[in-house]
Amino acid sequence: MMGQQGINHVLAVHIRTYGCQMNVRDSEAIGALLVRQGYRLTEREDEADVILINTCSVRGKAEDKAVGKLRLMGVEKRERPHLIVGAVGCMVQRIGREALKRIDGLDFAVGTHRLSALPAVIEAIRAGRGPIVDVGEEETEPEALAGHLSGQVLAFVNILLGCDRHCAYCIVPTVRGREWSRPAESIMREIGALAGDGVKEVTLLGQSVMSYGRANVVYPEAHVSRHGFMEALPRLLEEVSGVPGIQRVRFTSGHPSGCTEELARAMGELKGVCDHLHLPVQSGSDRILKAMRRGYTAETYLAAVARLRASVPSLALTSDVIVGFPGETEADFEQTRLLMDAAGFDNAYIFKYSPREGTPAASMVDDVTPDEKMRRNHVLLEDQDRRGLDLNRVLVGKVVEVLTEGPSLRNQDRWAGRTTTSKITIFEPRAAIKAGDTVKVLVERVGPQTLYGSVVGEDGI
Numbered sequence: 001m002m003g004q005q006g007i008n009h010v011l012a013v014h015i016r017t018y019g020c021q022m023n024v025r026d027s028e029a030i031g032a033l034l035v036r037q038g039y040r041l042t043e044r045e046d047e048a049d050v051i052l053i054n055t056c057s058v059r060g061k062a063e064d065k066a067v068g069k070l071r072l073m074g075v076e077k078r079e080r081p082h083l084i085v086g087a088v089g090c091m092v093q094r095i096g097r098e099a100l101k102r103i104d105g106l107d108f109a110v111g112t113h114r115l116s117a118l119p120a121v122i123e124a125i126r127a128g129r130g131p132i133v134d135v136g137e138e139e140t141e142p143e144a145l146a147g148h149l150s151g152q153v154l155a156f157v158n159i160l161l162g163c164d165r166h167c168a169y170c171i172v173p174t175v176r177g178r179e180w181s182r183p184a185e186s187i188m189r190e191i192g193a194l195a196g197d198g199v200k201e202v203t204l205l206g207q208s209v210m211s212y213g214r215a216n217v218v219y220p221e222a223h224v225s226r227h228g229f230m231e232a233l234p235r236l237l238e239e240v241s242g243v244p245g246i247q248r249v250r251f252t253s254g255h256p257s258g259c260t261e262e263l264a265r266a267m268g269e270l271k272g273v274c275d276h277l278h279l280p281v282q283s284g285s286d287r288i289l290k291a292m293r294r295g296y297t298a299e300t301y302l303a304a305v306a307r308l309r310a311s312v313p314s315l316a317l318t319s320d321v322i323v324g325f326p327g328e329t330e331a332d333f334e335q336t337r338l339l340m341d342a343a344g345f346d347n348a349y350i351f352k353y354s355p356r357e358g359t360p361a362a363s364m365v366d367d368v369t370p371d372e373k374m375r376r377n378h379v380l381l382e383d384q385d386r387r388g389l390d391l392n393r394v395l396v397g398k399v400v401e402v403l404t405e406g407p408s409l410r411n412q413d414r415w416a417g418r419t420t421t422s423k424i425t426i427f428e429p430r431a432a433i434k435a436g437d438t439v440k441v442l443v444e445r446v447g448p449q450t451l452y453g454s455v456v457g458e459d460g461i
C-alpha cells in the first residue's frame with residue numbers, strides 16, 4: 001500500500017483536533033485505526049505526508065479556526081505537492097461539499113459518521129481519485145473505532161453517540177445525529193483492553209451522558225446489580241469501577257434531569273467513581289432557560305445539585321455558561337451570577353452566544369451586542385476566579401491524592417496530575433515517580449484552578 005514514496009517509506013499522519021472531548025476521542029480512534037493500517041503518527045506538521053484536521057462546529061469561531069488552519073495547509077501544498085490534506089468531523093458533517101469550495105487544496109472531507117472509511121479514502125486520494133467528500137448518515141462500523149493508542153494513563157470511552165436534546169442554540173444534534181447508546185458489553189470489552197494496557201482512569205463520554213440506555217437497549221435483561229442499581233448508567237459505573245486496574249471513573253457531560261437518586265447513590269458508594277461532575281447550566285434565568293429549551297429551571301437545577309451533594313459531600317462541580325443568548329437582559333444575567341454562586345462551581349467555561357444556522361435560536365434576534373457579550377463574559381470569569389480561589393484555599397495544608405499524568409506543560413521540571421475532584425495539581429517530582437502512579441501531595445499554595453504542593457507519600461504510604 002505504500003507506493004509512491006518507495007516501499008520503505010511509512011506514511012506519517014499528523015492529526016490536529018479542535019472541539020470537545022468527543023473530537024479528542026475520535027482523533028485518537030482514527031489515529032489507532034491508521035496505525036493498524038501501517039501508517040505512523042507524528043506530532044510534526046513539517047514531516048507529515050497526511051494532515052488531518054478534526055473540526056468543531058459549535059460556535060462560529062471554532063469553525064473559523066479550523067478553516068484558517070486548513071487554508072494554510074492548502075497553501076503549504078504548493079511547496080509539498082505530495083502532501084494530502086483532509087478535514088474530518090463536525091464542520092464537515094455540517095457543510096459537506098461546501099468544504100471543497102471554502103478550502104483550496106482540500107483533498108478530502110469526511111463527516112462524523114464515516115470516520116472508519118478514512119483508510120480507504122486516503123488510499124483513493126493517493127491513487128489519484130480525489131477530491132472525496134463523504135458525509136453519509138449511515139454509521140460505518142462503530143466498532144472499528146474502538147481502538148486506542150497505547151501507553152496512556154487516562155482514556156476516553158464513548159458510551160453514548162449523538163444527542164436528542166435539541167437545545168435551541170446547539171448544532172451538535174445536527175452534526176452528531178440521533179442518540180445511540182453502545183451496548184454495555186462492548187464498552188466493557190474496550191475498557192478491559194484499556195486496563196490490560198495500563199490505563200488507570202477512564203472518562204465515559206456522551207453529549208448528554210445521563211441519557212445512556214434511554215433510546216436503545218444496552219443490557220439484554222433487566223437486573224438489579226450488586227449495589228441494587230437498575231438504571232443503565234449506575235449499573236455501568238458499578239461494572240467499570242470493578243475492572244481490576246481501573247482506579248478512577250468519570251463521566252461527562254451531565255444534565256440535571258439525569259441526576260437521579262440512584263445516580264447520586266452510585267457516585268457516593270462506588271469508590272472508583274470520581275467526586276466531580278461537569279453539569280452545564282447555561283443560564284440562571286428561568287426565562288432564558290426556557291427559550292434555550294434546556295428542560296429545567298434554576299430551582300430544579302439546584303435541587304439536582306443538592307441531591308448529588310447529599311450523597312457526595314466533597315463533590316466538585318464544573319459547568320458551562322452561555323452569555324448573550326437572544327433576549328438576555330441585565331436582570332437575566334444577574335440571575336446567572338446568583339445561580340453560579342448558589343451552585344458553588346469549582347470551575348466554569350463561559351461562552352459568548354454564537355448563532356448556528358438551522359438551529360431554532362438562529363431565527364431569534366441576536367440582540368446582545370458583541371461588546372456587551374464580552375463584558376458579561378469578563379464579569380463571569382472574574383466571579384469564577386474569586387469563587388475558585390475561595391474553594392481551593394480551604395485545601396491549603398491538606399493532603400490530596402493525585403493520579404500523576406507526567407511533566408507539567410508549562411514547566412517540565414514539575415509534574416502534574418489531578419485529584420478525584422479534577423483539580424490540576426502541580427508538584428516537584430521525586431526520582432521514582434512515573435506517570436500513572438498515585439501520590440499524596442501536601443497542598444502548599446493554590447490558584448483559582450490549580451493546586452501546588454509537594455509529594456509526601458506514594459500509593460498506600
Ligand code: SAH
Nearest residue numbers: 169170207253280320321322351352353354
Ligand atoms: N453536550 C454538552 C455540550 C456540548 S457543547 C452538554 O450539553 O453539556 C459545549 C458547550 O458549548 C455547551 O455546554 C454550551 O455552553 C456551548 N455552546 C453550545 N452551542 C453554543 C452556541 N451556539 N453559542 C455559544 N456557546 C455554545
Ligand code: SF4
Nearest residue numbers: 163166167170172207
Ligand atoms: Fe447541545 Fe444540548 Fe445536546 Fe448538549 S444537550 S449537545 S447543549 S443539544
Ligand code: F3S
Nearest residue numbers: 019020056057058090
Ligand atoms: Fe464541537 Fe462537535 Fe464537540 S461541534 S463541541 S466537536 S460534538
